[in-house]
Amino acid sequence: MKVVELAEELSGGEFGDARLNRRARVMAEALAQYPNMSIPAALKSKADIEGAYRFFNNDSVKPDCIIASHIEATYQRIDSLDFILCVQDTTEIDLTRPKQQVDGAGPMDCESRRGAFFHPMIAFDAAGVPLGFVGQKSWTREEISRASKAEKAERRRKTPIEEKESYRWIEGLRWAEKAAAACPETTTVCVGDSESDIYDLFAAATASEQPNLHLLVRAGQNRNTTEGQDWVDQVRLAAKIGDQTVAVRARIAKTGTAKSARSRSREARTAELEIRKATIELRRPVHGDRKLPASITVNVVLCEETSPPEDADPISWMLVTTLAIDTIQQVQRIISSYCVRWQIEVYFRTLKSGCKIERRRFEAIDRVLNALAFFSVIAWRVMYVCHLGRECPEMDCEVMFEPSEWKSVYSVLGEEIPHDGCPSLNEVVRAVARLGGFMNRATDEPGTQTLWIGLQRSYDLSNAWNTFGPGAKKFSHD
Known part of the structure; x- marks a missing residue:
């Protein structure tokens, strides 16, 4: 991979110091x-190792500064497209240590588990190719409330949305709004799962003056319409407009006693869904902020599985959107767009398993969060290469790979090196993934795990090629 491109996306940050920019480039x-x-194994030089730790500990280095130039580069990639999806989600960064805890790490679901929370928004094209970040935030909790359920509910009602963790979903909408403003010819859709089913978010989206910004959220709770019905019941009264087949991903429950259908384990399968649509007017929640509109009009697409496998929870998605639903093609695009949301789960796995962000041994939370921002872009790049190989298979590989990288891989794998030109990007991505354990079946595509393992091996091979291979300086011994 031509890492100079990634270095440029990480070295143009708003640090206010050219030395920090240079250090970011070396690290990238x-x-x-x-x-x-x-970090010591990757950098090797004592000066570079010390420089990296000083970088993450520098008061002028903040997560927003680290990703600033990357966001601008993401806008450039978005600007060439007609339609993109800005997907947001939250994941835990578990920093629990058996002995000394990270200074500043907060409690997670209990006091004994310490860490932080990471909420990125990644832009994808309609095919699921990750284009980069348009925003991200990370935070820690100060404490876990020991109040009763009733006390917690009362506190939530009295707390302004701006002071709640759920405000992150509205912040995400603002990031998408900035991307839409930067790329006015691109339809920009802010996508969230059922946790983002918040009336305040619907209000903010419908009030936006950015004409190319839209919202797509999966419903996650009961809501009343102005007609006095639950919104799901109202949509079910609509006639079926068609059927759609979707691939359902496998899922393993985080706990053995998951009660919700959304959190229980399931096998991967193909599901046949009945599709209904409706335009409905939502009523403001009883305890909603009186500054919010009394009602909001949204479009809804209901997808329900009528014949699930025995002992399997039926798929039931209700998608709430500001996108048009006039034609079956528009409805199908909404469904396929929501399916792209699962790519952010693949990204989280790449960040944690590939970049091992939870295992980085920093003593203070500020350093961890700076490293998280830095490695978040590196994890995106691995995923980007993987998907670009699928979606642009005929592209020349040297758009992404140096000649020494693909040639050394081909030599080790026993593949013939072309006399003229270079192989396609897809061919080289598959070859690199083979170094990471990919079986190279014609019907399969490499995943991010085999690719990141293969990429590391390819860099070692490239270094050996440049040192000892064709064209390298010949050493002689007296």
């Missing part, structure tokens, strides 16, 4: 090659 070039190695 090295850490991108070995994303799952420790």
Whole structure:
């Protein structure tokens, strides 16, 4: 991979110091090659190792500064497209240590588990190719409330949305709004799962003056319409407009006693869904902020599985959107767009398993969060290469790979090196993934795990090629 491109996206940050920009470039070039190695193993030079730790500990280095130039580069990739999806979600960064805890790490679901929360928004094209971040935030909790359920509910009612963790979903909408403003010819859709089913978010989306900004959220709770019905019941009264087949991903429950259908384990399968649509007027929640509109009009697409496998929870998605639903093609696009949301789960796995962000041994939370921002872009790049190989298979590989990288891989795998030109990007991505354990079946595509392992091996092979291979300086011994 031509890491200079990644270095440019990480070295143009708003640090206010050219030395920090240069340090970011050196780190990007090295850490991108070995994303799952420790900083000492990846950088090797004592000066570079010390420089990296000083960088993450510098008061002028903040997560927003680190990703600033990357966001601008993401806008450029978005600007060439007609339609993109800005997907947001939250994941835990578990920093629990058996002995000394990270200074500043907060409680997670209990006091004994310490860490932080990470909420990124990643832009994808309609095919699921990740284009980069348009925003991200990270935070820690100060404490876990020990109040009763009733006390918690009363506190939530009295707390302004701006002071709640759920405000992150509205912040995400603002990031998408900025992307839409930067790329006015691109339809920009802010996508969230059922946790983002918040009346305040619907209000903010419908009030936006950015004409190319839209919202797509999966419903997650009961809501009343102005007609006095629950919104699901109202949509079910509509006639079926068609059927759609979707691939349902496998899922393993985080706990053995998951009660919700959304959290229980399931096998991967193909589901046949009945599709209904409706335009409905939502009523403001009883305890909603009186500054919010009394009602909001939204479009709804209901997808329900009528014949699920025995002992399997039927798929039931209700998608709430500001996109048009006039034609079956528009409805199908909404469904396929929501399916892209699962790519952010793949991204989280790449960040944690590939870049091992939870295993980075920093003593203070500020350093962890700076490293999280830095490695978040590196993890995106691995995923980007993987998807670009699928969606642009005929592209020349040298758009992404140096000649020494693909040629050394081909030599080790026993593949013939072309006399003229270079192989396609897809061919080289598959070859690199073979180094990471990909079986190279014609019907399969490599995943991010085999690719990031293969990429690290390819960098070592490239270094050996440049040192000892064709064209390298010949050493002689007296």
